[in-house]
Structure formats: structure tokens, C-alpha cells
Amino acid sequence: MSTLAGSCHCGAVKFTVKSGKPEWLTSCNCSACQRFGALWLHEDASSIEIEADPDATLAYMWGDNSLTFHTCKICGCTTHWLPVDETSTRMAINARMIPKEDIADIRVRHLDGADTWQYLTTKRRALTKFESVA
Ligand SMILES: [Zn+2]
Numbered sequence: 595m596s597t598l599a600g601s602c603h604c605g606a607v608k609f610t611v612k613s614g615k616p617e618w619l620t621s622c623n624c625s626a627c628q629r630f631g632a633l634w635l636h637e638d639a640s641s642i643e644i645e646a647d648p649d650a651t652l653a654y655m656w657g658d659n660s661l662t663f664h665t666c667k668i669c670g671c672t673t674h675w676l677p678v679d680e681t682s683t684r685m686a687i688n689a690r691m692i693p694k695e696d697i698a699d700i701r702v703r704h705l706d707g708a709d710t711w712q713y714l715t716t717k718r719r720a721l722t723k724f725e726s727v728a
Contacts, residue, residue: 596614596615597610597611597612597613597614598610598611598614598615598635598692598696598697599611599692600687600688600689600691600692600693601691602666602668602669602671602673602691603666603669603670603671604666604668604669606646606647606650606666606667606668606669607644607645607646607650607651607664607666607671607673607674607691608644608645608646609642609643609644609645609673609674609687609691610642610643610645611635611637611641611642611687612641612642612643613637613638613641615697615700616635616636616637616700617700617701618700618701618702618703619633619634619635619689619697619700619701619702619703620633620634620635620636620686620702620703620704620705620713621633621634621702621703621704621705622634622704622705622707623704623705623706623707623708624707624708625708626654626656626657626663627707628708630663630672630688631690632672632688632690633688633689633690633697633702634675634686634687634688634689635686635687635688635689635692636684636685636686637685637686637687638683638684638685639676639683639684639685640683642674642685642687644673644674644687646673649667650666650667650668651664651665651666651667651673652664652665652666652667655678659678660677660678660679661675661676661677661678661684662675662676662677662678663675664676671688671690671691672688673687673688673691674686674687674688
């Protein structure tokens, strides 16, 4: 399996996704993600290698404080988020840090993080099925 690699604009924060291409990328409309313009690639932390000085990023928490967004202090790119709970291995990297040709064929799903916390694409598909039965 080929890996995916990316970095912030200045290169201070680099990462590798060892598990390669995911099934989909997530575009979330919550108040934070919408402002970051992030396209999240969720993976288990064991599949992602972050290469950065511990002081390279600014950490930002909001809401229920379950995760921390990391942004490069030099170039301002939001590169990834990490769970606050140290027993959790959930994390995500911002796929917009990956060369665009490497992610061009990955499906993007829209997560309604602002309200219902459901994938809007999934909801739409379920509705179509229901309508065809009726
Ligand atoms: Zn940077």
C-alpha cells in the first residue's frame, strides 16, 4: 500500500499516512472546521507519523475540549488534530496539506458537525431508499 505524505506550507510540520488512501475525506461544517477550511483524513494514530518540533504548533481547543487542533506557528496552516484523552487513538490530519493530485480521486463526505453530527451524504442516500419504497 502506498503512503500519503503532506506538510504545512513552510514545511515545519510534516506527516505520513502509512495506511495510504482512506475510503473518504471529511468536510465538516462545525464552526471551527468551516473556518479552518480543513478536509479531514481520520485515521488511527498508529497509522500516522507526525514529524515536527513539539513547539512548532499552536494548540487550540473549544467546545467540549475533546480534541486539540494544531496549527503551524510559522505559516498558519492547520495541520491536524489530536485527542485530549490520552487513551484515545483517534486523530485526523488535514488532507489539504497533501499534494492535490494525490487526493484528487478520494471521495469527500460532508459531516454536519454544526448540528446533527451525521454525514449529509448518508442521510440523502437513506432518504432516496425510503422514497423508492413508498
Ligand atoms: Zn508551517
